[in-house]
């Protein structure tokens with residue numbers, strides 16, 4: 001891209017502040033951390049719910065950025081750069097994308113629907129890439145921001161675009177349509193879910209179809225909900241399993257090895273192809289792709305051979321435990337420039353190790369010459385602080401001198417043969433390769449031998465839940481997130497990193513050791529320690545943790561050390577007991593507390609807090625109100641007498657939901673972040689975060705009269721198929737969950753636990769389930785939920801989550 005700045009001014013109808021008459025731009029950025037930011041970057045300062053791009057302008061000017069699209073000019077920077085002032089920077093970004101799109105004239109496939117957008121996009125990219133230089137949306141960049149950014153990445157070499165667009169309410173799609181300006185439309189599965197944001201299904205479909213207002217053809221599954229709302233004048237190319245009037249009439253049959261034959265009639269001819277999937281969603285997505293290929297006049301032979309190679313689209317970048325204490329990011333399904341950028345960003349965000357290695361195959365379909373492409377890759381590598389590159393492929397071998405520290409091999413096999421001579425330890429390794437390079441073999445040698453039982457943590461769900469609770473807060477109210485007990489069993493560091501990314505204000509842990517380990521791993525957020533033992537004050541100070549002080553004894557100890565270390569204004573927190581009777585100063589101790597602190601500059605009261613005993617229980621509403629009232633009174637007394645104005649906070653998760661009037665200046669979010677609410681209504685709005693998974697070790701069928709497990713506590717009344725799962729009470733599954741009380745989920749069906757839960761294993765009834773050894777088992781997650789388990793086990797979700805043993809591996813994904 002090379003666009004004169006003055007054109008941008010007119011495209012955006014912006015007011016220019018500074019010199020807009022000269023200069024041109026080559027990049028557009030909205031991310032202050034992007035490695036592209038420089039003299040030819042136009043930076044759009046977007047304002048989001050958690051972030052304001054205007055805050056980074058000073059920093060960006062230092063990095064050399066000279067032109068900004070803003071809604072206001074930050075104070076003191078008026079003369080430091082050129083500003084294009086607009087009302088709304090997001091609208092400006094979209095206007096820019098519309099203009100930029102208009103500079104290109106090649107076919108563009110636009111995809112929308114409720115489900116399957118990203119998969120259809122990735123598959124079409126795979127199916128068409130032998131014949132086109134394709135530009136496509138990275139990952140699922142399909143929002144009001146993602147779509148313009150995707151389009152702005154087009155360059156002169158591309159000759160086909162594939163973009164997805166998603167909307168959550170009315171009046172959004174008409175903004176995306178002129179940006180994508182698709183020529184071929186694909187409507188994927190219209191589900192029944194996600195109707196929030198729309199009055200009804202018809203409205204939802206009507207809104208989605210607005211993406212296709214100007215297409216030359218619309219591919220869709222003929223459906224009585226959709227057909228009537230397609231605007232007249234749009235040419236359709238439809239398929240159906242049931243309606244013979246569709247352009248393509250399709251049937252499917254299941255084959256061995258999880259494959260499916262798709263037979264179709266088109267223009268009075270019958271054909272068939274095979275795909276390596278058997279689930280309904282994949283079949284429908286594959287048919288959407290099939291229709292695009294037919295529309296583009298591909299012959300059946302090509303279609304059949306390419307579709308037989310469709311692969312599972314990896315929607316997540318998975319961090320795995322590698323050999324020699326390495327971390328492994330497995331992205332072994334694709335290699336193109338855009339997804340490389342995303343993967344490198346992700347790699348950069350992993351701050352566990354300084355040392356970073358990239359294992360990269362040849363890159364396909366960039367639309368650039370090899371020199372230019374690998375030159376750009378080399379720049380990215382430097383910008384992302386990657387110390388070592390291992391290139392694999394005949395092309396990358398030729399360009400290895402572009403990188404400072406690069407070993408290259410022509411083939412994956414050569415790398416594997418040399419593996420013993422390469423050292424991998426204490427580093428993060430990104431494995432990124434096109435499918436044909438079979439990098440899964442590299443992942444296999446680098447990965448630590450796998451545990452069969454894992455707790456999968458959905459980081460997106462966590463972000464979602466955080467925002468759900470944030471939305472309940474008045475502006476200015478801060479948020480502390482409790483990550484004690486290893487993030488309620490979900491993983492301390494990874495969750496703390498995500499929270500840091502979301503810029504929460506504080507983290508809370510129970511003991512000093514937990515805080516020290518987070519600080520050691522590079523967490524910079526302030527951390528409050530709920531229950532510091534006096535012996536830990538030294539290390540608390542050394543690691544810049546902030547203790548909660550709740551007794552006079554603790555206060556005196558802390559002050560003694562503060563004196564000894566000659567501290568000034570070291571932050572700490574005062575806990576007062578308002579009725580929980582666990583920790584905290586009582587009313588009659590306040591005079592001594594205040595007396596001791598008066599005039600003391602060694603320490604600084606950062607906040608005053610208390611904890612509620614019954615915020616989750618309407619039966620104790622009056623008691624809860626009384627606690628809040630007492631907190632207000634006692635904390636005010638401290639503030640008045642010490643003449644200070646610290647943060648005040650009393651609400652935990654259920655407090656946030658039930659006592660919105662008592663937010664003071666901060667709240668402490670705990671269990672809600674992890675997707676659990678004490679309120680059944682609210683529970684519906686939260687997303688499940690943790691899924692405990694295992695696999696079937698063995699299956700056997702026993703006759704009536706035989707028993708299962710210790711003590712013969714299950715007796716088969718009839719012939720019973722029994723599956724053994726390698727997870728037991730030593731992993732945190734209560735024995736009370738056995739003997740017919742609890743169940744696991746296999747192939748979406750419930751399998752009741754037979755007999756007693758053993759230390760490392762349990763057995764379940766799979767008589768009615770079509771399953772084989774090695775199949776996945778869900779111990780908890782969507783079903784059963786931890787809430788449901790807690791009820792049956794007469795405990796609370798907190799106990800179940802925090803009981804999952806540390807020997808169960810945690811896997812994080814987005």
Ligand SMILES: *Cc1c(COP(=O)(O)O)cnc(C)c1O
Nearest residue numbers: 482611652653654668669670671
């Ligand atoms: C654990 C804890 C919280 C969070 O409670 P949730 O019910 O999980 O939201 C808040 N404050 C204190 C003092 C805690 O110990």
